Amino acid sequence: MRKNSIKNTRINGEVQRELSQLISREIKDPRIQPMTSVVAVDVAPDLKHAKVYISVLGDEQVQKNTLAGLRSAAPYMRGQLAKSINLRNTPELIFIIDQSIEYGVNMSHLINEVTKDLQEDGKESDDSMTE
Missing domain, CATH: 3.30.300.20 (K homology (KH) domain)
Structure with missing residues (x-):
């Protein structure tokens, strides 16, 4: 088999x-x-x-x-x-x-942090351009 x-x-x-x-x-x-x-x-x-x-x-x-x-x-x-x-x-x-489920949860958390930081950076650059 x-x-x-x-x-x-x-x-x-x-x-x-x-x-x-x-x-x-x-x-x-x-x-x-x-x-x-x-x-x-x-x-x-x-x-x-x-x-x-x-x-x-x-x-x-x-x-x-x-x-x-x-x-x-x-x-x-x-x-x-x-x-x-x-x-x-x-x-x-x-x-x-x-450990794959725990690893997946940790990676998802890290991705969420990065996207949140990118969104905050994007808002800051938009605010500086309007001034």
Whole structure:
């Protein structure tokens, strides 16, 4: 199975959906932040490993605690995946913090600051020309 095949894409989506439900409804670890979402899942073509990209709302310490909680719950989640998704192999789950949402918010904030500064500079130059 190729990495970007339709079958692999479907498996990625199914694993992402199941993990999202498991994390939000069944995992009761107090270290896991309630605002944790599964951003993407990348299952290897041989179905041995799955990289699970998660986004956590909170500071760096909250993210580390959530990651530790998810790693400790990984064997349980793998067992639940085996029951709910019929795959030849159930992948080993590797959790990775995804910073892309935070990065996007920061870039948007920076762009807004630059455009605000440009607009203020434009108004100042218009005012100086009218004098």
